[in-house]
Amino acid sequence: MSSTQQMKETKPNLASIAPVAPPAKRLNFFERYLSLWVLICMGVGVALGKLLPGTVAALSKLEFGEGSQVNIPIAVLIWLMIYPMMLKIDFSSLVGVTKRPKGLLVTLFVNWLVKPFSMAFFAWVFLQHLFAAWIDPETARNYTAGLIILAAAPCTAMVFVWSYLTDGDPAYTLVQVAVNDLIMLFAFAPIVMFLCGVANVIVPSKVLITSVLVFIVIPLVAGWLTRTLLLKVRGLEWFEGTFLPGFHPVTVVALLATLVLIFAFQAENLTAKWFAVILLAVPILVQVYFNSSLTYGLMRLFKVPHNVASPGALIGASNFFELAVAVAITLFGPSSPAALACVVGVLVEVPVMLSVCKVCNATRSWYQRGLLASA
Numbered sequence: 001m002s003s004t005q006q007m008k009e010t011k012p013n014l015a016s017i018a019p020v021a022p023p024a025k026r027l028n029f030f031e032r033y034l035s036l037w038v039l040i041c042m043g044v045g046v047a048l049g050k051l052l053p054g055t056v057a058a059l060s061k062l063e064f065g066e067g068s069q070v071n072i073p074i075a076v077l078i079w080l081m082i083y084p085m086m087l088k089i090d091f092s093s094l095v096g097v098t099k100r101p102k103g104l105l106v107t108l109f110v111n112w113l114v115k116p117f118s119m120a121f122f123a124w125v126f127l128q129h130l131f132a133a134w135i136d137p138e139t140a141r142n143y144t145a146g147l148i149i150l151a152a153a154p155c156t157a158m159v160f161v162w163s164y165l166t167d168g169d170p171a172y173t174l175v176q177v178a179v180n181d182l183i184m185l186f187a188f189a190p191i192v193m194f195l196c197g198v199a200n201v202i203v204p205s206k207v208l209i210t211s212v213l214v215f216i217v218i219p220l221v222a223g224w225l226t227r228t229l230l231l232k233v234r235g236l237e238w239f240e241g242t243f244l245p246g247f248h249p250v251t252v253v254a255l256l257a258t259l260v261l262i263f264a265f266q267a268e269n270l271t272a273k274w275f276a277v278i279l280l281a282v283p284i285l286v287q288v289y290f291n292s293s294l295t296y297g298l299m300r301l302f303k304v305p306h307n308v309a310s311p312g313a314l315i316g317a318s319n320f321f322e323l324a325v326a327v328a329i330t331l332f333g334p335s336s337p338a339a340l341a342c343v344v345g346v347l348v349e350v351p352v353m354l355s356v357c358k359v360c361n362a363t364r365s366w367y368q369r370g371l372l373a374s375a
Contacts, residue, residue, distance in 0.1 A: 035350045041259035042270070042347070048260065049267020056264045060334040070214050070330050073261055078326050079219055080254035084247035086223025088160075089178045100172075103299060103308035107176050110295045110316040111154045112187055118290060119151030120144065120195045122283040131279050139337050143280060145201040146328050146341025151287065152191045153327075154180045155318035158353070159311060162318065165357045168311035176315055184216055192327075203331055211327045255322070259346065262325050265334035266343050273340070280344040285352060292317035292356045296363075300370045309367065310360040318353050321345045 049056050062072040123144040127135055135143065163173040189208045196203045230239050263270065270277060295316035299309030325342040332338040 035354075037256060038259060038346065038350055041256055042263045045260040045263025045265075046267045046270055049264040050271070053267075056267070059261070060265050060329075064214075070210060071326070071334065074258065074326050074329055075214055077254045077258040077261065078215055078322055081251055081258065081322055082215070082219040083223055084244070084251045086181070086220050087227050087244060087247070088174070089181065089223065090174065090227075091178055091182075091224065100308075102302045103172065103304040103312055104176055104179060106295060106298045106302060106304065107312040107315055108179065108183070110291055110298070110312075111180060112183060112191075114294065115154075115287070115291050115316065116148060116152045116191050116195055119283070119287045120148050120199065122287050122290075123147040124199065126283045126286075127279070131282075134275065134279060141199055141201050142332065142337035143276075143341045144199045145196045145203070145332070146324075146336075146338030147280075147283060147287075147345075148195045148199065149192055149328050149331075149338065150284075150319050150321065150324040150342050150345045152188055152195075153320035153323045154184065155315060155320050158318060158349075159315050162314040162353055162357055163311035165354075166310035166314070166360045167307055169305070169307040172308050173311040173315075176312060180315070181216075181220060185212070185220070188212055188216065207331055208327070211330045215323050215326050258322055258325075262339075262343055262346065265329070266340055269335060269337075269340045270343070276340070277344050277347070280341050281348050284345055284348050288317045288348070288352050288356070292359075296360065296367075300367055303371055305371075306360075306364055306367050310357075313360060314353060314356055317356055318349060319345055321349055 059073050060071065064070045064072060064075065127140040127143050127147075128137070132140070159173060159177055160170070162168075163170060189205075189212050192208060193203050193205060227239070230243060234243070292313045296309060296313040299312055304312070321342060324345065325339060328336065328339040328342045
């Protein structure tokens, strides 16, 4: 056999080694139509608020003890959502992040040193100045307080969905969420009190601390204790394969019920103040795109891999709106302007974050070129 023939026979088939495009990401039925479920919940909630105002008012007045201001229905539903989220967090994985800390440091910098302050600034610019002709000063300050509460609570649950859609590193995403949750225990209340004080809004410290205990500390500790105990008794395979999946329908139902209740409490505001809803959406949109772009750019500047940078950008932009709404209701009341501002965050969150996911995916090649250029 000639050398030419041998080369022809041994020449690799380029078609067989060409890179295969990854399969399209496919969400489950609930997550795929999340925007639709939010709209349906809004319709149902507003209808209940209009058709059964007495019942909705009675629900809004149910509190854990006189003067606690913690709404019982909202608290129970928030627990049903947060507890399963906390079960997923493996705090022992925090040790491994020391091997590549840059992505986490960028995430924490934006989440805690930029995001709440940028939202306070954008709210001040838009609501108290540019939109001053349509919003009276007192209402504008209360809207600002609601947006501050919204921005001070980093997203916990939906981040895993956004990370999945952008091919994020699930283990690193988990670490980013876990650290945020731990910091939220100590930083959420002081940041909200400081920024609301700057905005001339009085926040009762006792009520705010109670909110942190009820909506963050209790479910976080309960989740950690349950996880630790069950891992010792039944093992990781049973815990992740049998126990955790059983909570998925509970979380879904609790989320939908929370949205219905939130929109029912805000039925009058949503229908009578629809123009205010549009105005409130503006600083939220600006804040989301500003913080996601800042995080993404800093990740690229510091040569962080794309599968860490994209979830980081999404964590830096999204909010734990369930917690924010619960705290706003506790502090200011179910039908307050502050609660309405957080509810607008619910309306904006899903479609906007999906758009950020698309940008991260579309710019993957550009991002990778920046990493290769310095290699």
